[in-house]
Amino acid sequence: MQTDSIEQIYFSPSGTTKAVVDELSKAFFGQKNEFNLMWDPLDEETVIPSNTLAIVAMPVFSGRIPDLCAQKLAHLKGKNTPAIAVVTYGNEEYDDALLELKTILEGNGFVLLAAGAVVTQHSMFPIVGTDRPDTQDKRALTTFARQCSQKLRAFPEKPLPAIEVKGNFPYREYEIPTLKPTVNDNCTLCGICASVCPVAAIPPDNPKTKDYDLCIGCTACIAVCPEKAQGFHMPEYTEFSTKFAEMNSERKEPEFFM
Structure with a gap:
């Protein structure tokens, strides 16, 4: 399949999720458009046509995609539109977030080429996952994007197999962080x-x-x-940050599902 355009759909408060999308987009040709859910309202139905590739990337908040994003994505519709689903997380766990994103997209008319969970610098505790995605992550993203490109070229003549990702139903309860700036x-x-x-x-x-x-x-x-x-x-932040870093010091690598 030859795509006419790439729709980059993301929510990136600190810029790291956008960095992942930008790396993935390099492997694909065509006009690149953006839906930045930070300020794009997406409060009316928006259809992404079948000759477009959608790269949809969301950060993980408490093991879920942000509720604000889930509400906006409900208005994003595909027409057998190929998509890559990605969640980004701060080297802790991504829990049910990738499954949640996959389920939303497939329920809205998208067909998943692949999915991934990528470590980025933690937004609340930046001493964890510092400067990620780093060079090693970007190499992995490049390889993943090339594999997606190969699958896309064969679509729709070659049907896409179902993508299985990590996560559980019912999803864990969505929680807004108690620590706020x-x-x-x-x-x-x-x-x-x-x-x-x-x-x-x-x-x-x-x-x-x-x-x-x-x-x-x-x-x-x-x-x-x-x-x-x-x-x-707040005074307790330093203590929380230190404990969080101790619990999540072991480097996690990107996980991809094809």
Whole structure:
């Protein structure tokens, strides 16, 4: 199959999930378009045609894909459209997230070429998975993308076998992190954090405040803050970070399902 375009569909608060999508996209020719679920509303049905490849990548939050993303992906429809499903996680576990993403896509008219779980730097505890995806990860992603490209060339004449991935039904309960970014006195009221917050938890006219009932702890505000005003400034954070690093120090490698 010769694709006319590549739809890159992702949610990437700290930029690492987008980095994975960008690596995968290099193996495919055609116009590249993006659905960035950070700010793309996707509140109406959007159909990805059959002559397009969809690369769909979501971060793992508490063993699931973010609830916000699941709600938006419900409006994304395929028409026997080939897709690659990927979840990214911070070297802990991805639990049911990949199965959840696979199930959503297949239920919405997409046909999976392949699926993968890729380690990226942990957004909340960046001392875990630091600087990943690294060179070794990118080599693995390149090999995976080439294998997907070979399968795509044979599709639809050669039917795609069912892809089995890790995960369990029912999914584990979705939980929003209890640790959420706070703001310190470095804040200059520039408002960049408010412009990227996917749930509008930061008021543009007063970015020193935050609606913690809305905040999902995605860390997008931390990633873009030029003054490092956004962060985990609470006293217990250092202890939590150290314990988390001790429990998740062993390097995990990408897992791919063809």
